[in-house]
Amino acid sequence: MTTIATSITDLIGHTPLLELQKYSTNRGLRARLLAKLEYLNPLGSVKDRTAWSIIRQAEESGALQPGGTIVDVTSGNTGISLAAIAARHGYRTKFYLSDNISPDKITLLQAFGADVVTVPNVNFADPPFLATLVERIRTENPDAYFTDQLANPANPQAHYSTTGPEIWADTDGQVDILVTGVGTGGTVTGTAKYLREHNPDLQVVLAEPGLGSLPTEENPYPHEIDGVHKVTEVETEYLPDNFDPAAPTEVIALETADARTAAQALAAEEGLLIGTSAGAITWVATQLAQRPENAGKTIVAVLPDSGERYLAAGTFATASAQTDGRVPQPA
Numbered sequence: 001m002t003t004i005a006t007s008i009t010d011l012i013g014h015t016p017l018l019e020l021q022k023y024s025t026n027r028g029l030r031a032r033l034l035a036k037l038e039y040l041n042p043l044g045s046v047k048d049r050t051a052w053s054i055i056r057q058a059e060e061s062g063a064l065q066p067g068g069t070i071v072d073v074t075s076g077n078t079g080i081s082l083a084a085i086a087a088r089h090g091y092r093t094k095f096y097l098s099d100n101i102s103p104d105k106i107t108l109l110q111a112f113g114a115d116v117v118t119v120p121n122v123n124f125a126d127p128p129f130l131a132t133l134v135e136r137i138r139t140e141n142p143d144a145y146f147t148d149q150l151a152n153p154a155n156p157q158a159h160y161s162t163t164g165p166e167i168w169a170d171t172d173g174q175v176d177i178l179v180t181g182v183g184t185g186g187t188v189t190g191t192a193k194y195l196r197e198h199n200p201d202l203q204v205v206l207a208e209p210g211l212g213s214l215p216t217e218e219n220p221y222p223h224e225i226d227g228v229h230k231v232t233e234v235e236t237e238y239l240p241d242n243f244d245p246a247a248p249t250e251v252i253a254l255e256t257a258d259a260r261t262a263a264q265a266l267a268a269e270e271g272l273l274i275g276t277s278a279g280a281i282t283w284v285a286t287q288l289a290q291r292p293e294n295a296g297k298t299i300v301a302v303l304p305d306s307g308e309r310y311l312a313a314g315t316f317a318t319a320s321a322q323t324d325g326r327v328p329q330p331a
């Protein structure tokens, strides 16, 4: 049997679980903390699973025709995954993004040939805006295939059929607590559904951005936890269709500074470079691992992407950086 892949899509999934041993020992954590490293997908994020599931189903149903155009609204990672698979399969792509998006992500989208349209970030602070934007996308691109990651069932289905089973198999069914964030809700809805079918007592905990990390009229460009949204105190009609509000047993809010602290700690202590939402999920998992009632339990934290996507955003900028004089200093 050959093990040579013939398309990037052959390389999606089967990401490893890494026990955060040194990080846990340094903090005296009582639970076993396992990180699922989604940045090891070929396009560098958990969204490879979603993008491939959506494109595959659209090809099978005939909704996506050869040479067609794919459009969606994305915080970057879904677009990057869709654009790369589209390049391999011969489709064009066009994405609508907030104008606060990490510059690294825009460059990646363009590398795969995507057209990029930016929208003022503050608009996203107003929940009804998203529906207006979706309407605009459909009007401006009448012949395109709108992937609709917020509502397309192929999104949670990808996690039900891959992420969940991988966690179950790799832990030998020893998983007590799942920690994620919610962008579209695909990860938590699909993964929790599969794991609960095997362990009805599974706890599911979400990391959500605190009020200081969300755009407002007064502060339209705060440091944000890219890719994840607030889900508590949001009217049901404004939650993504792909988010099952019954999936979480608990939601813990935190600010971007906390998420960055956790991401920096994993870089410094484990040599692991993770993104901001992954930092947020790690921060929440750490709180859970410190609780006496969780002693001896296994926590799986699904870490969506790599810190390399947020270098320009300053996630790893620390006061301790030193220079021998060769590195140009900011003016």
Ligand code: PMP
Pocket (backbone or CB within 6 Å): 045, 047, 075, 076, 077, 078, 181, 182, 183, 184, 185, 186, 187, 188, 226, 227, 228, 275, 277, 278, 304, 305
């Ligand atoms: N973190 C990052 C960096 C993401 O790009 C996303 C997807 N937008 C998520 C978390 C959330 O994943 P999901 O859409 O499956 O809820």
